[in-house]
Amino acid sequence: MKNNQKDIGCNGLLEGYARKQSDNTSINIKEVSKEDGELYCAEYLSKVNFRRCTDKIDHLYHVARQSNMDFTPESKLHLACKNELLSALQSIYPEGNWEEERHISNINSTPNLSGRINNKPLAIEIQKSSIKPSDIIKRTEKYASIGVPVLWIVLLYEPLVQKTIKYENVHKSSRIAKMTQEYFETLNRLVSNEPINIPIGSKINKDAVVLEAGRKRGSIKKSRKVFTELIEAIEKAGKHQNAPQKEVEQKLSKLRADK
Numbered sequence: 001m002k003n004n005q006k007d008i009g010c011n012g013l014l015e016g017y018a019r020k021q022s023d024n025t026s027i028n029i030k031e032v033s034k035e036d037g038e039l040y041c042a043e044y045l046s047k048v049n050f051r052r053c054t055d056k057i058d059h060l061y062h063v064a065r066q067s068n069m070d071f072t073p074e075s076k077l078h079l080a081c082k083n084e085l086l087s088a089l090q091s092i093y094p095e096g097n098w099e100e101e102r103h104i105s106n107i108n109s110t111p112n113l114s115g116r117i118n119n120k121p122l123a124i125e126i127q128k129s130s131i132k133p134s135d136i137i138k139r140t141e142k143y144a145s146i147g148v149p150v151l152w153i154v155l156l157y158e159p160l161v162q163k164t165i166k167y168e169n170v171h172k173s174s175r176i177a178k179m180t181q182e183y184f185e186t187l188n189r190l191v192s193n194e195p196i197n198i199p200i201g202s203k204i205n206k207d208a209v210v211l212e213a214g215r216k217r218g219s220i221k222k223s224r225k226v227f228t229e230l231i232e233a234i235e236k237a238g239k240h241q242n243a244p245q246k247e248v249e250q251k252l253s254k255l256r257a258d259k
Helices: 076-092 133-144 167-191 206-212 225-258
Strands: 017-020 026-028 047-051 059-064 113-117 120-127 150-154
Touching (some): 076 120, 167 206, 167 225
Parallel strands (some): 120 150
């Protein structure tokens, strides 16, 4: 008699389908062969293989989970967390009848810890391995069906460290911001025709701005996004500066033509 395929324990593989790594197409256990190459489970994204059987239904199975988390029956961290919580709850709420691994038969669930706080039931699940959000929702709904809220605790094997910006990056950013502000102030002087370091009436362009600011020619580069707004302002100012001269030249050309 052939064994039940539900022994696989994966809804994705239970339907008899996996995906080929070569082209990501779906393939059924009835069609798969070694020529199809490596396979993976679309639900757990883990490596899959297939087995042809005589006493069982031909089936797919997981080779290994793609995770670096601890899948041992109960790690030291998990056990320590459970024992510490149990001890604290029994001490703070002695009337709560707190126990570990108490089986709840009517929903066929066994929370890591369960008891009462102020006569209200509570289940605690200490999660030490990867779990899909959909599984958390299903298990939470099972507890809710009997009026029991559940607290999920996820164990960390390393402390969460907030990523900080390095001081030198902050210093560099503030320096660029200050330099850009100086360039805008310099541009305003040129627009007002009140330069300090270059001749009055100089043509407004990028080089004029950096020279007036006391820096080297070519310091303002289009390739640097931080200068995009500045360059646009310089080009606009240059066009306005040239407008009156162009108007005079056009009038002179018209007068010469009339002669």
